[in-house]
Structure formats: structure tokens, C-alpha cells
Amino acid sequence: MPITIRLLLVDDHPVMRAGLANLLNSEPGFSVVGQASDGERGVTLWSQLRPDVCLLDITMHGIDGIETLRQIRQLSADARVVMLTSSEAAEDVAQALKAGACGYITKNVEHEELVAAIREAHAGGRPIGSDIRALQAADRPGDGLLSPREIEVLGLMREGFTNNDIGRLLGISTRTAKAHVAAVIEKLAVIDRTQAVSRAFDLGLLRAASPKRSSSPLC
Numbered sequence: 001m002p003i004t005i006r007l008l009l010v011d012d013h014p015v016m017r018a019g020l021a022n023l024l025n026s027e028p029g030f031s032v033v034g035q036a037s038d039g040e041r042g043v044t045l046w047s048q049l050r051p052d053v054c055l056l057d058i059t060m061h062g063i064d065g066i067e068t069l070r071q072i073r074q075l076s077a078d079a080r081v082v083m084l085t086s087s088e089a090a091e092d093v094a095q096a097l098k099a100g101a102c103g104y105i106t107k108n109v110e111h112e113e114l115v116a117a118i119r120e121a122h123a124g125g126r127p128i129g130s131d132i133r134a135l136q137a138a139d140r141p142g143d144g145l146l147s148p149r150e151i152e153v154l155g156l157m158r159e160g161f162t163n164n165d166i167g168r169l170l171g172i173s174t175r176t177a178k179a180h181v182a183a184v185i186e187k188l189a190v191i192d193r194t195q196a197v198s199r200a201f202d203l204g205l206l207r208a209a210s211p212k213r214s215s216s217p218l219c
Contacts, residue, residue: 005122008034008051010042010068011084012060016107020055020084027115039068046072046079053121056101058085058092066095073100080121084114093132097199098189103127126195128202145187151205153180158197158206 007024009032011017021032034049036042039062046054054072058065065083072079082103083096093104103121105114106129117127146154149170156166167177185192188199200206 002029004029004031005053005118006031006033006049006051007118008032008036008042008045008049008054010036010039010045010054010060010065011057012037013057023111024115024118030115030118039063039065039071042068043071043075047075050076052080053118054079054081055084055118056081058083058087058096066092066099069096069099069101082117082121082127084109088132094189100189104132105129106131126190126198133202145203146184146205150180150184150187153177154184154196154200154205157181157184157193158200 007030009017009020009024011020014037017035017037021035024030025032033051034045036045039060042054042056056065056068056072060068063071065085069081069083072081079100080102081100082105083092083101084105084107085092086107088106096104103117103126105117105127108131109117109129113130117129120127152170153166156169161169163178163181164174166172166181167174170177172180181193185196188196188203190196190199197206
């Protein structure tokens with residue numbers, strides 16, 4: 001039997017919320033199980049309904065979307081929350097991802113991209129809207145985020161090297177390598193190595209054509 005993705009919508013614009021609910025309920029495999037007009041109600045409904053994915057606005061009356069997100073994450077550390085907002089501000093994107101959002105989409109998104117983003121979030125991914133990715137590439141907000149050593153460690157993480165391998169390749173202890181990996185994951189506001197590499201590409205910290213390093217120095 002096909003999986004139905006249960007959705008919670010949190011947005012203080014009734015027309016926007018109603019239109020979004022109609023749109024998503026007409027999509028096969030989606031079911032809007034709750035709607036909230038403010039952050040406090042959104043947190044309550046999350047606790048009651050435990051939806052698969054929450055679509056959350058940033059600018060709302062009362063507590064804003066970022067604080068709402070933090071409270072939802074306190075209730076459930078693995079909550080899948082996608083920010084759906086009109087803001088393209090780099091600061092809002094950074095704060096949302098740092099607070100635990102698994103994705104960031106703007107309200108001018110095309111229907112197909114929104115549907116794909118929800119499915120990606122439900123599957124464990126971190127969807128970022130194409131317009132936001134374009135702005136990030138232009139502004140390069142990743143510059144200065146990681147130290148030169150952390151960038152080097154990130155490149156080795158991308159190639160699949162273990163902490164022990166990274167330490168031997170860079171001439172540092174495994175413990176130090178592990179600390180660098182942990183710092184990269186924390187600074188990129190992700191939960192594991194795979195997401196760190198994906199986020200690094202979004203921020204322009206890694207290049208698709210980067211050559212794979214030979215493991216021969218380990219011999």
C-alpha cells in the first residue's frame with residue numbers, strides 16, 4: 001500500500017494556508033492533517049498529531065517560525081520541518097538550518113518543486129529551493145565558515161575516508177581528525193557526514209570536479 005505523507009501547515013495567512021492545503025491534498029500520497037495560524041498552535045498540533053513533515057512560515061504573529069521550529073525540535077529531535085516562506089534573506093536561511101530545519105523553500109516555488117521538496121524531506125533529505133541555491137552561489141555565504149584545515153577534512157569526508165584515514169593522510173591523530181569532522185558537521189548545521197557534503201556543495205565549499213585522492217599515502 002502506498003505511503004501517505006502526513007503534513008502540518010503553519011502559516012498566519014488564511015488564504016495562503018487554505019490554498020496550500022487544497023493543492024497538497026489533491027496530490028497523491030499527501031494528506032494535510034493539521035493547520036495552524038500561529039507558532040504556538042503549530043507546536044501544540046505537532047505534539048498532538050506528530051505529522052511526517054511540517055511546512056512552516058518564518059514571519060508570523062506571536063512567536064516567529066524560527067522559535068516555533070526550536071520548540072518543535074525540543075519535542076522531537078528528528079522532526080522533519082521545511083521552512084516555506086517569502087524570505088530569501090541569507091540570515092533567515094542560516095538561522096533556520098542552524099535551528100534544525102531540514103529544508104528551506106520560498107513561496108514563489110513551482111508546484112512540482114514543492115512536491116519534490118516535501119518528498120525529499122520525508123525521505124531524510126535537505127531540500128533547498130532552486131532560487132535560494134542560486135542566491136547562495138552568488139553570495140558564497142560559505143566563505144569563512146570553515147577553516148582551511150576543516151575544508152581539507154571536508155574534502156576527505158567527501159571521498160569516504162574514515163577518521164583514522166583522515167588522520168594518517170593529514171599527519172594528525174585520529175582523535176584530532178574526529179574533532180575536525182565533528183566541527184565541520186556542527187558548523188554546517190547538519191547531522192552526519194552525508195548531509196555535510198551535500199550542504200557543502202550548496203554553499204560552494206566543494207566543487208563537483210574535485211579529483212578523488214588516492215589512498216596510496218596510507219600504505
